Amino acid sequence: MIAFPLTGWIGLGSMGLPMATNLLRAGVPLTLFNRTGSRAEPLQQQGARLTASPRQLAEAVELLMLCVSDAPDVEAVLFGADGAAWGLRPGSLVIDCSTIAPERTRAFAQRLSGRGVDWVDAPVTGGTEAAAAGSLTVLLGGEPGAVARARPLLAVLASNLAHFGLVGAGQQAKAVNQVLVAGSYAAVAEAMALGEGMGLPMEQVITALQTGAAGSWGLGHRGASMLERSFPLGFRLRLHRKDLGIALAEAEARGLDLPISRLVAALEDRLIDQGYGDEDVSALARAVMPPSSGTKSSQP
Amino acid sequence: MIAFPLTGWIGLGSMGLPMATNLLRAGVPLTLFNRTGSRAEPLQQQGARLTASPRQLAEAVELLMLCVSDAPDVEAVLFGADGAAWGLRPGSLVIDCSTIAPERTRAFAQRLSGRGVDWVDAPVTGGTEAAAAGSLTVLLGGEPGAVARARPLLAVLASNLAHFGLVGAGQQAKAVNQVLVAGSYAAVAEAMALGEGMGLPMEQVITALQTGAAGSWGLGHRGASMLERSFPLGFRLRLHRKDLGIALAEAEARGLDLPISRLVAALEDRLIDQGYGDEDVSALARAVMPPSSGTKSSQP
Numbered sequence: 001m002i003a004f005p006l007t008g009w010i011g012l013g014s015m016g017l018p019m020a021t022n023l024l025r026a027g028v029p030l031t032l033f034n035r036t037g038s039r040a041e042p043l044q045q046q047g048a049r050l051t052a053s054p055r056q057l058a059e060a061v062e063l064l065m066l067c068v069s070d071a072p073d074v075e076a077v078l079f080g081a082d083g084a085a086w087g088l089r090p091g092s093l094v095i096d097c098s099t100i101a102p103e104r105t106r107a108f109a110q111r112l113s114g115r116g117v118d119w120v121d122a123p124v125t126g127g128t129e130a131a132a133a134g135s136l137t138v139l140l141g142g143e144p145g146a147v148a149r150a151r152p153l154l155a156v157l158a159s160n161l162a163h164f165g166l167v168g169a170g171q172q173a174k175a176v177n178q179v180l181v182a183g184s185y186a187a188v189a190e191a192m193a194l195g196e197g198m199g200l201p202m203e204q205v206i207t208a209l210q211t212g213a214a215g216s217w218g219l220g221h222r223g224a225s226m227l228e229r230s231f232p233l234g235f236r237l238r239l240h241r242k243d244l245g246i247a248l249a250e251a252e253a254r255g256l257d258l259p260i261s262r263l264v265a266a267l268e269d270r271l272i273d274q275g276y277g278d279e280d281v282s283a284l285a286r287a288v289m290p291p292s293s294g295t296k297s298s299q300p
Numbered sequence: 301m302i303a304f305p306l307t308g309w310i311g312l313g314s315m316g317l318p319m320a321t322n323l324l325r326a327g328v329p330l331t332l333f334n335r336t337g338s339r340a341e342p343l344q345q346q347g348a349r350l351t352a353s354p355r356q357l358a359e360a361v362e363l364l365m366l367c368v369s370d371a372p373d374v375e376a377v378l379f380g381a382d383g384a385a386w387g388l389r390p391g392s393l394v395i396d397c398s399t400i401a402p403e404r405t406r407a408f409a410q411r412l413s414g415r416g417v418d419w420v421d422a423p424v425t426g427g428t429e430a431a432a433a434g435s436l437t438v439l440l441g442g443e444p445g446a447v448a449r450a451r452p453l454l455a456v457l458a459s460n461l462a463h464f465g466l467v468g469a470g471q472q473a474k475a476v477n478q479v480l481v482a483g484s485y486a487a488v489a490e491a492m493a494l495g496e497g498m499g500l501p502m503e504q505v506i507t508a509l510q511t512g513a514a515g516s517w518g519l520g521h522r523g524a525s526m527l528e529r530s531f532p533l534g535f536r537l538r539l540h541r542k543d544l545g546i547a548l549a550e551a552e553a554r555g556l557d558l559p560i561s562r563l564v565a566a567l568e569d570r571l572i573d574q575g576y577g578d579e580d581v582s583a584l585a586r587a588v589m590p591p592s593s594g595t596k597s598s599q600p
Contacts, residue, residue: 102498125512137512162508164500173505176495180514183487183560187480190558194547195476197554198402200464205473208462212425212437213535214480216516235513247494254497258490258588260483263563288558 002152004028008061010054010077010084011098012039014233015124016067018131019097019157023065024048026156033057033077054078058087063153064094070242071100074108090116095150097138099123099239101246102168102175105141109167118146121170122154125177127235127280135159139177141169175247181218181281182244182264188218189285192226196289202227218282226285229292231276237284238277241268302452304328308361310354310377310384311398312339314533315424316367318431319397319457323365324348326456333357333377354378358387363453364394370542371400374408390416395450397438399423399539401546402468402475405441409467418446421470422454425477427535427580435459439477441469475547481518481581482544482564488518489585492526496589502527518582526585529592531576537584538577541568 004027009020012034024030024046031049033056034040040050051057054077058064064084068074074096078085088094094117096105102121109119120142130136138154140147140163147163154161164173191214195202206223209215225231244265251258267287276283304327309320312334324330324346331349333356334340340350351357354377358364364384368374374396378385388394394417396405402421409419420442430436438454440447440463447463454461464473491514495502506523509515525531544565551558567587576583 125509125514127513130512137508139508160508160511162504164504164508169500172495172498172500173508175498176491176500176505177509177512177514179491179494180487180509180516180519183483183490184514184516186560187483187487190483190551190561191476191479193556194479194551194554194558195472197556198472198475198550200469200472200476204462204464205476208437208439208460208464208473209425209477209480211460212430212477213427213517213521214425214477214484216480216484216518217513218516219480221513250498251490251494254494256493256497256588256590258494259563259567260486260560261490263559267559288556290556 004153005062006031006060007153008033008057008064008084010034010057010064011067012036013067013069014128014236015131018128019067020048021046022134023153023156028153028156031057031060053082054084055082055087058084062092064088064092065097065153066094067097069098069239071104074098074100074104078108079111085112085115088112088115088117093118093120093146093149095120095122095153097122097124099174099243099246100171102171102250105171106168118143118149119167120146120150121167122150123170123174124158125174128233131157137162139164139170139173141165141167141171172250174243175250178240178243179247179258179261181240183260184216184218185222185282185284186260186264186267188216188223189226189288192223192285193289196227222282226282226289229289231280231283234280234282236277237268237279237281238272240281241265241272241277244268304453305362306331306360307453308333308357308364308384310334310357310364311367313367313369314428314536315431318428319367320348321346322434323453323456328453328456331357331360353382354384355382355387358384362392364388364392365397365453366394367397369398369539371404374398374400374404378408379411385412385415388412388415388417393418393420393446393449395420395422395453397422397424399474399543399546400471401549402471405471406468418443419467420446420450421467422450423470423474424458425474428533437462439464439470439473441465441467441471472550474543475550478540478543479547479558479561481540483560484516484518485522485582485584486560486564486567488516488523489526489588492523492585493589496527522582526582526589529589531580531583534580534582536577537568537579537581538572540581541565541572541577544568
């Protein structure tokens with residue numbers, strides 16, 4: 001059995017909770033902080049310690065893992081009053097599994113670097129299903145030594161660890177991922193809308209087209225559920241929208257225009273306004289499909 | 301060995317030529333008509349007969365296969381002066397591998413039906429690579445009996461025959477395919493532009509993301525070549541644009557708006573204006589990537 005270091009965990013959302021659970025099950029000595037203490041209870045019953053502040057948490061561990069929603073949350077738990085930064089000892093390591101802007105990542109890492117604390121950005125893909133199964137993909141940025149130190153813990157959570165460069169590179173790769181998801185899911189949504197509208201037997205259409213140039217993970221895994229107007233998480237639409245914002249800002253900073261991603265972001269904004277932000281990102285289909293498939297038109 | 305019927309073939313473009321070649325090699329007794337007679341020469345050397353008009357061709361065969369560019373071409377070879385319709389005998393079958401609008405397909409089929417001639421629409425996917433390899437996917441529409449009659453010949457050309465309904469259903473499924481290709485390829489193009497602009501090691505990024513929700517045939521098969529600004533056929537951009545037009549018209553007729561497909565169509569229009577219409581549809585990357593990857597910005 002691997003002797004895992006004393007590890008802290010902050011963030012017990014729909015991704016963080018199953019990830020922390022998997023660490024505990026693998027024998028990682030885990031200390032938690034969570035704003036909503038009740039979220040931590042099942043983990044406490046499995047042996048996790050709970051602390052009263054990020055600072056107290058940081059004082060108790062060698063390695064701190066974060067999985068929160070956005071850069072302001074990362075900033076608050078690290079650098080707020082009683083933030084973890086004030087408790088982390090020199091030589092400790094922060095692994096940030098949140099998805100935030102690369103430049104925010106680099107700024108946080110630099111502030112901690114001044115205190116002798118290393119940083120690895122480790123945003124994940126795979127959604128809640130892969131988080132529960134321990135089969136996430138982790139997109140890594142950081143110094144090779146720091147990444148090597150992070151690997152044993154991340155290997156508990158993931159089936160695929162990919163290291164792309166220095167601090168921020170993991171976040172950059174995540175931005176690329178979200179651009180792919182945007183256009184890919186939107187294509188599936190429009191194709192399902194069209195095929196359904198024409199009255200085609202869509203299960204057979206999906207099977208036939210999936211093996212060719214039209215094939216995608218989204219078609220194979222979300223096409224049928226879109227047709228049923230079912231959008232199980234997965235990954236929240238409003239978080240995908242947030243991530244697309246990061247990608248669009250990175251593009252703009254380099255003089256690149258990404259018109260498809262911009263359009264998907266606008267469609268997602270509208271859906272969030274309509275109250276669908278907490279559905280799976282495949283609810284993008286709501287933007288192009290009529291509400292129900294009950295009124296299929298047959299072939300004219 | 302299967303005893304194939306006397307078969308006519310019209311259309312020796314970048315898809316039709318390898319398809320007709322595969323039929324000849326499989327022992328199909330093939331008679332050809334082609335506007336550009338010289339395109340038929342290699343096939344004549346392999347035993348194909350050449351006729352002087354579609355009508356003469358039709359008089360010589362039980363089964364007529366078409367693989368031309370668009371509905372006006374289908375109309376011309378069938379119903380023009382010396383068109384095939386005037387030579388086809390009752391009981392014969394037309395298999396149309398062209399991609400045309402479903403309503404045009406149904407109109408052509410109905411006109412021939414009045415002369416006792418059956419119709420199967422059989423548009424293909426897989427591009428020139430699959431056409432040469434005999435591994436196309438054929439999307440079929442037609443009466444079950446007519447489709448059954450078409451299968452042995454189509455099985456020579458394809459690894460996958462999928463039948464979706466009556467005449468027109470194959471064309472409808474092809475429209476769905478082209479909507480998927482549109483958004484999917486556009487997503488890959490934008491993702492490659494962004495990742496390259498950020499200076500990421502894109503080969504590793506593609507490998508890491510391909511297995512997750514961002515994965516697609518386009519990412520796996522066209523991402524790397526887009527990064528090299530290389531757009532080998534495949535499938536011509538201007539033909540994809542034509543097919544998208546069919547899909548958008550089908551959507552509009554049903555009150556569906558497909559904003560991503562509309563945007564891709566507009567990007568393709570601009571590329572065609574700029575002279576890129578005969579490149580592979582992956583040249584869609586030209587719309588969002590700077591001309592050369594030579595000036596990679598490193599991570600800021």
